[in-house]
Amino acid sequence: MDIRKFFKSFIFAFHGIIYVIKSEQNFRFHLLSAVIVVIASTATGLSKYEWIIIIMLICGMFMIELVNASIERVVDLTSPDFHQLALHAKDLAAGACLVYAICCAIVGLIIFVPKWWGIIF
């Protein structure tokens, strides 16, 4: 096994994460949302399994935004001019992000609302 190559792949992945933070406003929004969710989760007091779900949702959102940004770059590279397939490729990737964001919101409501309901009433 080539150890140097193995560690280099981590550095490339790290560069990708730094690049998406710098270039994508949506990613920065999700980063801020994640900080707010972690603070709210700590204040609310979640069980170990609820924390696992929250962490997986947050990381899943980051993952899908990274893939979306990657698809956007490939589409821009291969189709700088208008093309119907380029439009579909970008809209599909954006649709995937939206589906996952809706899923996160629903699961978040299922976890938090009963707890906050109990605190308020």
Ligand SMILES: Nc1ncnc2c1ncn2[C@@H]1O[C@H](COP(=O)(O)OP(=O)(O)OP(=O)(O)O)[C@@H](O)[C@H]1O
């Ligand atoms: N080359 C293209 N051909 C056809 N339609 C395109 C093309 N590039 C972008 N579009 C359309 O414009 C929309 C917005 O594209 P854009 O590249 O600005 O993506 P975005 O989701 O706004 O990305 P960003 O996160 O970088 O702002 C796409 O979802 C797609 O419908």
